[in-house]
Structure formats: C-alpha cells, structure tokens
Amino acid sequence: MTKFSVDQVRNVGLVGHGGVGKTSLAEAMLFAMKATDRLGRVDAGNTVMDYDEDEVERQMSLAASLGHGTWGKHKINLVDTPGAASFFAETEGSMRVMDGVVVVLSATAGIEVQTEKAWSIADRYGIPRCIFVNKMDQEGADFIKVLEQVRSAFAQTVVPLYLALMEGERLAGLVDLLTLKALRPSNGKLNVEDLPEDALPQAEEWRDKLIEAVAEVDDALLERYLEGETLSEEELLRALRTGVTGGSVVPVLCGVATDQVGVAPLLDCIVHSLPSPSDRGAVIGNLPASEEEVRRKPLPEEPLAALVFKTMADPYAGRLTLFRVYSGTMDSDGTYYNASKDARERVGQLYTLQGKQLIAVKQLVAGDFGVVAKLKVTATNDTLSDEKAPILLPPITFPEPAISFAIIPKAKGDEEKISSVLARMMEEDLTLRVSRDPQTGELVVSGRGQVHVEVTMARMKSKFGVQVDLKPPRVPYRETIRSASKAQGRYKKQTGGRGQYGDIWIEIEPLPRGEGFEFVNKIVGGAIPRQYIPAVEKGISEAMESGPLAGYPMVDLRVRLYDGTYHDVDSSEMAFKIAGSLGFKKGSTECNPVLLEPVMTIEVIVSEEFMGDIIGDLNARRGRVLGVDSLGALNKIRAHAPLAEVLTYASALDSMTGGRGDFSMEFSDYEEVPAHLSERIIADAQKGQDA
Numbered sequence: 115m116t117k118f119s120v121d122q123v124r125n126v127g128l129v130g131h132g133g134v135g136k137t138s139l140a141e142a143m144l145f146a147m148k149a150t151d152r153l154g155r156v157d158a159g160n161t162v163m164d165y166d167e168d169e170v171e172r173q174m175s176l177a178a179s180l181g182h183g184t185w186g187k188h189k190i191n192l193v194d195t196p197g198a199a200s201f202f203a204e205t206e207g208s209m210r211v212m213d214g215v216v217v218v219l220s221a222t223a224g225i226e227v228q229t230e231k232a233w234s235i236a237d238r239y240g241i242p243r244c245i246f247v248n249k250m251d252q253e254g255a256d257f258i259k260v261l262e263q264v265r266s267a268f269a270q271t272v273v274p275l276y277l278a279l280m281e282g283e284r285l286a287g288l289v290d291l292l293t294l295k296a297l298r299p300s301n302g303k304l305n306v307e308d309l310p311e312d313a314l315p316q317a318e319e320w321r322d323k324l325i326e327a328v329a330e331v332d333d334a335l336l337e338r339y340l341e342g343e344t345l346s347e348e349e350l351l352r353a354l355r356t357g358v359t360g361g362s363v364v365p366v367l368c369g370v371a372t373d374q375v376g377v378a379p380l381l382d383c384i385v386h387s388l389p390s391p392s393d394r395g396a397v398i399g400n401l402p403a404s405e406e407e408v409r410r411k412p413l414p415e416e417p418l419a420a421l422v423f424k425t426m427a428d429p430y431a432g433r434l435t436l437f438r439v440y441s442g443t444m445d446s447d448g449t450y451y452n453a454s455k456d457a458r459e460r461v462g463q464l465y466t467l468q469g470k471q472l473i474a475v476k477q478l479v480a481g482d483f484g485v486v487a488k489l490k491v492t493a494t495n496d497t498l499s500d501e502k503a504p505i506l507l508p509p510i511t512f513p514e515p516a517i518s519f520a521i522i523p524k525a526k527g528d529e530e531k532i533s534s535v536l537a538r539m540m541e542e543d544l545t546l547r548v549s550r551d552p553q554t555g556e557l558v559v560s561g562r563g564q565v566h567v568e569v570t571m572a573r574m575k576s577k578f579g580v581q582v583d584l585k586p587p588r589v590p591y592r593e594t595i596r597s598a599s600k601a602q603g604r605y606k607k608q609t610g611g612r613g614q615y616g617d618i619w620i621e622i623e624p625l626p627r628g629e630g631f632e633f634v635n636k637i638v639g640g641a642i643p644r645q646y647i648p649a650v651e652k653g654i655s656e657a658m659e660s661g662p663l664a665g666y667p668m669v670d671l672r673v674r675l676y677d678g679t680y681h682d683v684d685s686s687e688m689a690f691k692i693a694g695s696l697g698f699k700k701g702s703t704e705c706n707p708v709l710l711e712p713v714m715t716i717e718v719i720v721s722e723e724f725m726g727d728i729i730g731d732l733n734a735r736r737g738r739v740l741g742v743d744s745l746g747a748l749n750k751i752r753a754h755a756p757l758a759e760v761l762t763y764a765s766a767l768d769s770m771t772g773g774r775g776d777f778s779m780e781f782s783d784y785e786e787v788p789a790h791l792s793e794r795i796i797a798d799a800q801k802g803q804d805a
Contacts, residue, residue, distance in 0.1 A: 118189040120412050121390045123481040125191045125438070129205055129236075130218035131226035132197030132773065135248040137163050137175055139218055139371040139380075140194040146377045147183025147190065149468065155372065162469035163194040167576065168569050176201050176569055178208040178424065180436070180467040180483060185381045191483050197228050199776045200563030200764075203512050203545040204424075207494075209235050210510045211423045211438040211483075214388030215243045216380065221255035221368070224263045225747040227719050227776040233268060242358050244383055246376070247368040250278050250285045257368050264366065267746030271357070273327045274320055274366040276379055279313060288369065288376060289313060291321045292347050299375045325350065331357040351386055358387040391481030397440040399497065399505040402453045408505045410441035414479040417503035418442030418450060422496045423510060426542050427577070432488045433541070436467070440507070442500065444478045451501035457491050459498065494544055512544045514780060515560035517764050519567055519584040520551075528580060529557065535578045539570060546570060551587065558587050563764045586761045590712060591795065592784055593661030594670045595705035598623035603653075603697020605689050616689035618642065618650055619677035622701045625670045628783060631658065636676040642690070643680060649687040650675055653694030662703045663792075664799035669710070669784070673698065709792045710784040712757040718767065719750050720775040727770050735759035736788075754782055 128136040140163045141154045154161035159170040163179040175196040182191045193212060195205035205228075209215065215236055219229060236243050247260050257278040265272045277289040279296055287298035289309060294317055297304040309317060329339040332353050339345060357363030365383055369376015391412040397419060399408050410419040424436040444450065446464045451457075465472040465485040478484040492498065495509040523529055536548045536559065547560040561567040567584065574580045600621045607614040625632060633651045642650070658668040678693075716737070718728055728751055729739055737755035744750075760779065767775045787795065 116184065116189075120392045120414070120479070120481040122188045123191065123390055124188060124384050124388055125193075125211070125213040125391065125481070125483070126384055126388060127193040127195055127205075127208055127212040127215045128218055129195050129209065129215050129232040130197055131220070131223070131228040132174060132199075134197060134218045134220045134223070134226075134229075135371050136197060136218045137161055137194055139216075139246065139248060139377070140181060140192055142371045142374050142377045143190070143192060143381060144181050144183055144468075146374065146381060147185050149181065149183030153374070162471075165470040168572060174198060176204075177426070178204045179469055181469055182466060182483075185385055188385045190381070190384060198563075198565065198773075199228060200561070200566035200569075202228055202231060202776075203543075203562055205232060206235055207423055207510045207512060207544075209239060209241065211421065212239075212241055213391055213394050214384070215241050216384070217243055217245045219245060219247045219260055219264070220252075221247050221250045221257060221260060222252050223774075224260045225267055226721075226774055227748060230267075230719065230745055230748050231776065240361060242361055242387075242389055243364055244358065244380075244387065245272070245364060245366040246380055247366065248371050250368050250375070251370045251373065253283070255285070261366055263747055268364070270364045271327045271330075271362060272364045272366060273324045274368075275324070275383060276367050276376070277313075277317060277320060278368050279310075285370065285375065288379065289317050290379075291317060291324050292350060294318070294321060297379070299373065302374050304375075304378060327363055328353045328357060331360065331362060355387050359389040359393050391440075397507065399507040402456065402504050402506050410505060412441055412480045414443045416441035416480065417500040417505070418444060418498065419505045419507060420444060420450075420484075420498040421507045421510075422492055422494050422498070425494045427538065435486050435489050435492055437484055437486075437498065439478050439480055439482050439484060441480045443480070444484065444498075446474075446476055450498045451504055452492050452496050453499045453504045453506045454496040455491050458501070459489055459492050461486050461498075462488065493541060513562065513778065515545060515547050515562060517562070517564055517567065517762070517779075518558050518560040518587050520556040520587040521559055521571075522583040522585060524581040524583060528582075531578075532557070532574070532580055532582060535574055535580050539573070543570070551590065556587055559584075564762070565764075589758045589761070591664065591666045591787070592710040592712075593663050593666050593668045593707055594627075594710055594784075595622065595624045595668075595702060595707050597706040599701045599704040601697045601701030601704070603693040603695070603700065605693040605696060606684075607689075608684075613681075613684040614686060614689040614692075615681040615684035616646070616650075616686070616691075616693035617679040618675060618690065618693045618697050620654070620694075620697050620701060621674040621676060622698070622705050623672050623674075624705070625672050627670055627785075629670050631655070631669065632672040634672060634674045636674050637678070641680075642675075642678040643685070646680065646685065646687060646690040647675065649691040650694035653691035653696075654698045656691075657695040657698040657702075661707060662699070663707050663709055664796045666709070666799070668702065668707075671705075709787040709795060711787045713754050713782045713785045714757050714760060714779045715782040716753050716755050716760060716763070716777060716779045717750055718753070718775060718777045719745065719748055720771055721748055724771050724775060725749060725751070728767075728775070731766065731770060735763075756785075757781075 141161050144150045145153045169176050178195045193208050279287040279289050296307045296309045329336040396409040396411045419441045420437045420439045422437045426434050452459045497507045499505045540546050545562050604617045661668045732753050737753045740752040
C-alpha cells in the first residue's frame with residue numbers, strides 16, 4: 115500500500131442541496147482515480163457511496179459515506195454528504211472533519227437552501243472551498259447566470275477557472291481560462307484544442323477577472339500585473355492556492371458528472387488549490403477536566419489525537435466507529451485513551467472505507483480517516499488520544515430535532531423492544547430523540563424531518579424486525595388561572611378506630627407567564643404542625659397535574675397556605691395531603707381557569723419566489739411573522755406559531771416549495787388559546803376521559 119505524507123493528503127467533502135448530483139460526482143471522481151472499475155449510477159442503484167437499501171430505493175443520500183483514491187502523487191479522501199434537509203445533520207457533522215469542500219450546484223437551479231447552509235457552515239469552520247456547477251447538459255443550464263448569482267451571494271472573491279463551451283444549447287466542452295484552450299470530451303477524456311474565435315472575447319474577459327483576483331493575494335504579483343507584465347501559469351496556480359487556502363478566493367468549475375466531463379479538472383483543482391492537513395495547521399483542544407489549551411500539529415510523530423465523527427451499525431461487522439486522525443499515529447491492535455470517557459479502549463483491526471467496503475490497514479497517521487469495529491465505550495464526539503499526553507477535542511454540534519411523532523407498536527408487548535432498538539439507533543444518529551411524554555404517556559420520537567423519522571422506522575423494521583405506526587403526538591396543552599380565590603380543603607374520615615383529619619385554608623393567585631408554581635407557607639401560631647406542611651404542598655402539586663378544564667397540568671400560579679386546624683390523634687401526613695388536593699381542586703375552579711398552548715419560534719429559509727406563499731400559510735396557521743432577513747439569494751422568515759398548527763409543517767413546506775425550503779423550530783413560550791378553539795379542545799378532552 116502506498117504511503118502518503120501529510121502534505122499529499124486532501125480531505126474533501128462534497129456538499130450542496132439535494133438532487134444536484136453529489137453522489138454522481140463522487141462516483142465519477144472515484145472512477146477517474148481508478149479506485150473503482152465501473153462508473154456507478156444513482157438511478158441504477160449501483161453506486162459505491164449510496165449503498166444502503168433505503169438510499170437505493172429513494173435514490174438519495176441519507177448518510178455521509180467515505181471513499182478514497184489517488185490522483186497523481188496525492189491521496190484524496192472523499193466524503194459524500196446528504197443534501198436533503200432531513201439528513202443535513204450528517205453533512206454538518208462531517209464538515210467538522212473536512213479540510214476542504216466542493217460545493218456542488220445545479221446549472222439550472224443555482225443556489226438553493228442547503229447550499230446556503232453548507233456555505234455558512236464552511237464559513238464557521240473556516241473551510242476553503244471550490245464550486246462545481248453540475249448538470250451542464252440539462253435544458254436551461256446557464257453557467258454564467260449561476261456564476262453571477264454566486265458572485266453576488268457570497269462575500270469571497272468567486273472566479274471561474276473554466277467556462278462552459280456551448281454550441282447552441284449543447285455543452286461541447288470546457289474553456290480553460292489559464293491557457294485559453296478548449297477542452298472537448300472524447301471517450302472519457304478531454305482533448306485540448308484551440309478555442310473557437312466566437313468564444314474568445316468572453317473567455318478573455320473572464321480570464322482578466324481571474325488573473326486580477328488571483329494576483330491580489332500577492333502584492334508583488336499584483337504590482338507586476340498592473341504594470342502590464344505577463345504572469346506565468348505556474349505563478350498564477352501558486353497564487354491561486356494561496357488565495358483558496360486562505361479563504362479569500364473560491365474557484366468555480368463546471369461539467370457533467372454522469373458523463374465524466376469536468377471531473378479531471380476538478381481533481382486537479384483539489385490537488386493544486388485545496389489545503390492539505392498541514393496547511394490547516396494544528397488542532398486545538400484542552401486537557402481533560404481542565405480549560406488549559408492544548409495544540410497538536412498534524413504530524414505522525416506527535417501524540418495521538420483522533421475525533422470520532424460518526425457511528426453506524428453494520429449487519430456483519432457490528433458497530434463501526436469512524437474517526438479522523440488529527441495528529442500522531444494509530445496502529446491496529448493497540449490500546450488508546452478515550453479522553454471523553456476517561457477510559458482505555460482496546461482497538462482491534464483498523465480499516466479505511468470505500469463506500470461499504472472495509473479495507474484493512476496496519477496503521478493510520480495524521481490527516482487520515484479510519485474505521486474500527488466493536489469498540490466498547492467510544493461513541494460519536496469522543497476523542498481518542500495518548501494517555502500520557504491526553505487531549506479533548508471540541509465536540510461536533512448537531513442541530514436539534516424539528517418534528518415529533520408518537521409511536522404505536524403494531525404488535526402487543528413490543529414496547530420494551532422498541533425502546534431498546536431506538537436506544538441503539540440514537541447511538542448512530544445524534545439528532546434522533548426518544549422520550550416518554552409524562553402527560554400523555556405516549557412514546558415520542560423526534561427527528562430533523564418527516565422523511566428522517568420515516569426512514570428511521572423503516573430501518574427498525576428491516577434491521578431489527580420491529581414494526582410501528584406513526585401519528586402526530588398530542589399537543590402538551592397547559593392550564594392556568596386569571597384571577598385569585600380562597601378555598602378550604604377539609605378531609606375527615608372516622609372508621610371506628612383512629613380516624614383521618616386534615617383541614618387547610620389556601621389562597622390561589624396567578625403568576626406571570628413562565629413563572630411555574632410557587633408554594634408559600636404563611637402558617638403562624640402552630641395552626642398546622644410543621645411536619646404536615648410538606649404533605650399539603652405535595653397534595654397541591656399532584657392536584658395541579660390535572661386542571662379543571664381539560665385535565666392538562668396547571669402552571670404559573672402561587673398557593674399560600676395561611677390557616678387550618680388539626681387533631682392531636684387523627685391528623686397525619688396523608689390526611690393533610692388529601693386536604694391540600696381537595697382545597698386546590700375546589701379553589702382552582704373559581705379562579706377563572708384558561709387553556710394555554712405551546713408556541714414555537716420558527717425560521718423558514720426559502721427563495722424569493724416562495725415568500726408570499728410561505729407568509730400566507732404561516733398567517734393561516736395563526737402565526738405571527740416577526741421579520742424577514744436576507745441571506746443573499748435566499749430569505750429567512752422568522753415567526754411565532756402554535757405547535758398545534760405546525761406539527762406536520764415539514765411536509766407542508768416540501769409541498770409548497772417542491773423540497774427547496776428548509777426550517778427550524780424551537781419552543782418559545784405558552785400563550786392563551788383563543789376561546790373558540792379552547793371550547794373544542796376541552797370538549798375533545800372530556801370525550802377522551804369519558805371513553
């Protein structure tokens with residue numbers, strides 16, 4: 115096996131919106147690097163990167179996948195990422211371990227929602243990038259239009275390295291702007307020819323823009339350019355690399371992945387312009403249980419520092435742990451220190467991945483990706499290091515779930531098995547949440563989108579034989595009060611022997627929204643012995659779990675215990691607990707109770723063409739638009755909307771935008787339910803109680 119120095123490695127991710135051809139491009143790159151002997155196709159279901167049966171069926175990437183190959187004297191590690199909003203957390207997690215990204219765009223659609231998100235994540239991590247405009251063979255493809263859109267949307271200097279060479283509506287090849295030559299495809303290769311006369315003016319115009327942008331990264335080069343000197347191709351490539359790795363320049367290429375057009379120039383660009391792990395410099399972490407900063411250079415002789423960025427289940431190999439080695443060397447059959455768990459971890463055979471194929475290796479060094487099976491304690495976000503020189507790397511931040519469903523087992527007695535299976539699946543997917551709603555008793559699964567949850571349930575069936583139905587969960591309404599009242603709670607029971615006696619007087623009053631519950635003991639003079647006071651509070655707290663209107667928990671109120679009586683023999687904690695419950699139930703009905711509903715803060719990202727439909731739909735859902743922010747080619751709508759109205763918003767947004775919108779949602783506060791809706795909710799709840 116060929117050994118590569120850290121300088122010869124390129125860790126590159128393919129990112130962008132769903133449907134732009136990232137997987138097809140990955141297949142074309144692997145084929146061009148001779149890492150595979152056939153060119154897989156997504157529509158044929160035979161790609162290296164999309165190998166899961168759900169991916170094959172849906173013809174879309176659902177998870178990040180790894181592949182690698184060699185181009186010249188360099189090793190390129192590829193990470194193919196999902197573009198669908200429901201699975202974009204995989205992309206976010208994977209970008210944390212990339213040194214460079216190829217942002218893939220459609221030549222007809224241009225910048226889309228997930229493109230914008232991927233770009234902002236690359237900005238956050240400071241990841242250099244290039245752009246590949248794919249699908250140049252489709253009707254309506256317009257490279258210059260997409261190029262201008264990108265140049266106006268993003269802050270970096272965006273310049274083409276190649277132009278599309280068009281003959282009418284047909285893509286005839288590429289224009290190399292550095293050499294001003296035409297590259298025409300023939301039998302999977304690009305033949306170099308003289309540029310047609312009619313293509314020369316546009317090519318020279320864009321070549322000047324390219325040279326000017328590249329020269330600006332080097333003052334001496336810029337001065338020579340302004341003085342009219344001719345800059346050599348070697349000088350331009352060197353300056354281009356400086357600009358790209360520094361993040362100030364973004365080169366743009368184009369082609370057709372499925373026909374291998376533009377793939378070789380893209381691989382050249384990755385090797386010549388995107389950074390190696392050495393260019394990215396030292397990784398920064400801290401000592402375990404300390405804030406003291408620690409740095410590790412990307413060198414094989416440094417102490418080990420490796421971050422686990424993904425965990426997945428393999429039906430044959432068991433649990434697979436994917437990691438990136440930032441520094442040091444990891445050997446097969448070694449023991450390493452998990453700094454996140456403060457535990458030693460025995461590592462068996464090391465592998466690299468080519469899609470689903472595990473390739474055994476003896477050693478992995480700084481800058482490389484690796485896989486190991488059946489680790490006992492190590493999980494996603496853990497750091498493996500040298501125990502004598504430990505380091506804790508910053509964890510990956512994953513987005514919160516956006517949609518929830520209640521789970522109904524198809525077979526009786528499967529609930530325990532379902533919980534066990536979901537626990538295993540949450541190890542793989544850190545954006546998946548499972549909880550038991552304390553109010554409704556429902557088992558609730560939460561994910562990034564409806565497709566995300568549906569795919570999770572499909573995998574439960576295929577991998578573990580567990581079948582469930584999904585339904586929207588019940589809305590966790592609350593009840594509160596709008597006025598104050600006083601009430602007596604008296605419990606007296608005589609059975610012939612020792613009786614039960616408890617007597618209390620309380621005052622109930624509303625608190626501001628979000629204040630919860632406050633119990634105040636105002637007993638003076640020993641009207642109620644001190645040992646019974648906690649029992650009164652417990653009785654009131656338990657009574658608050660079922661409000662007087664519809665049986666929903668009560669919130670935002672204060673109860674003052676100010677008087678009562680007791681019996682020397684018959685009084686007990688149980689008696690005063692019951693008295694507290696009776697007093698609260700009686701008093702709360704006289705406090706003008708009202709129903710509350712959870713209100714969510716929702717952010718929707720769409721292009722201008724969908725703005726009217728989205729805002730109109732939010733208004734129809736009783737939403738309040740708070741504002742609109744411009745994100746270059748896209749807009750972000752911020753709004754408040756009741757949870758009851760947006761439980762299935764993901765599918766509605768997909769329908770309105772054709773899958774080209776994205777949203778996030780989080781709890782804001784509780785607000786009063788309008789009277790006409792409150793009556794229906796209360797009536798439905800009472801029917802349920804009577805059933």
